[in-house]
Amino acid sequence: MSERMDGRLTDAELDELASLDTPTVCNALEVLAPERRGHGFSTRPFVCAYPEARPMVGYAVTGTIRAMHPPREDAATLRATRLDWYRYVDAAPGPSIVVIQDLDQPPGFGAFWGEVHTTVHKGLGALGVVTDGSVRDLDVCAPGFQMLAGCVGPSHAWVRIEHFGLPVTVHGMTVHPGDLLHADRHGAVVIPHAVARRVRATADLQARREAVILEAARAPGFNADVLARAIGEADEIH
Template structure:
């Protein structure tokens, strides 16, 4: 069944919430997502103060440790096709790159001053990768990154393929998926859940607020907290 795509307004509204909040709400709307669909490995966030990214996934895989086996012209044409792919489709986008160098992922950086500027110009909000980034000072302002490592060289960084399903930082993601990401990590949001998320976010927030009110009070006790838990269990 083809579900209606979210409106730009609906996507933008989700950027008001951090990624853990989105994960909590997804557990309410789709309990089966509780233990999947999000990053599970450490990442360096370039700009923690930037608001969360919410956009359509553009996926690719790269290698950097060994020189490509394609000819120079083939490498160039593939890179051009990759840029066309990033530019096509709904926006804003979030680029997700799987580095295929295994234990040496991050050996060479695909991302730096030039690529951050190019992808920002093509409508991307940022990148999530298990690989490396560099050129932090001249990095495109406003373009976020979550990366496995920061490094100095690009080595032989080259695009292997793009547009397929990948695994990045423990998260499976397909081209066109809706991704929410911030300094905590990233999560794939099923289209079927999007319109129900605001109500779920409000529900979780109210539940947590009643707990926090007791926990932060000067006369907090275990019994008072347990009373709140029991009340919530009776309601939910």
């Protein structure tokens, strides 16, 4: 498997990560980047539009929105900002995942995401969105475009892009543009670039260790002494 000249993961490497669920990736990161154990992942539950979908793995494009009050800008300025946002998403190295922080308090007053924007952003190369804002049009959103959202709502109100290409925080997870993100129905986590290529092997090692304990726990006669032996055997697996 050849490494890309720009340092980003190959399609095959991204696919390997997508074969893991997000909790498994978090487990691997506890070993590979122990200093990250207390941050870098979502800490509040999302509404997941498609819980059975495969995890999405991609590079973050970031922005902020507001919807609760009418904008001060005129229509031409708002349109220009929206078009600049689309160009930003289009120019980003793919595959991308959109991460949107809703600045309204509470977030979710107006939905940026529905039939039109899921279709547009899918066409621009995005796999899905992670947001603390709201989503709508669930029956007619772009097929395959995953949405992890703070809530579901009916209206877009005065929703508009405020800023983009800057760090954002969504459900306790801070994301910078270009961060490698892994997300599924459990939530999302930022994978440090320095350890990304070691996540799969570390997850496989942890799975082999856990298998010893699980096999013992499911067998007749399981007790604390059997568990202690199984833990010892698991520790010997390298």
